[in-house]
Amino acid sequence: MEDCKVAGYDISKGTMILINTWSIGRDPNSWDAPEKFLPERFLGKETDILGSNFALLPFGSGRRRCPGYPLALKIVRTMLANLLHGFNLKLVDGMRPEDICMEEMFGLATHPKKPLAIIMEPTLSDNFY
Structure with missing residues (x-):
């Protein structure tokens, strides 16, 4: 939408940016035991599969959630x-x-x-x- 700077990099208007959600979902700095299937990690937290919560982004949420x-x-x-x-x-x-x-x-x-x-x-x- 406009020129900006992200993490010290200059990003020009119109640049397509791809987010590696696979690596975000496996980042040990963001998740405890990221390689384990632990759905209980979301218990007690306000989460929403419709896309307003970025914690579910690696699993598919918002417009990109599972079509089924x-x-x-x-x-x-x-x-x-x-x-x-x-x-x-x-x-x-x-x-x-x-x-x-x-x-x-x-x-x-x-x-x-x-x-x-x-x-x-x-x-x-x-x-x-």
Whole structure:
């Protein structure tokens, strides 16, 4: 957009700059154990896959995120619904529906504030595949 200086280098207007996100994602100065798969490193941090958070840039975010992301969300939800359809869910002994805590903790993923213990019993239906 305009002439500028970055890290002591003169960058002319109109210059195409390519960012090496592969090396950013593996930089030990930026990440603890960068070569390990540790998704929990983002727990408790405000992250957004839509592109406003540069921490996810090496993994693809914003306009460059995985094109299958919206489809994957729909498939996971459908698969989970089909799986749960084959089970009867019961509360553990002594627990009543009023005892369930519906409060949530927000972060990279939304978790219940208090874990819920349930018993899953398979349904005995001929229509379940």
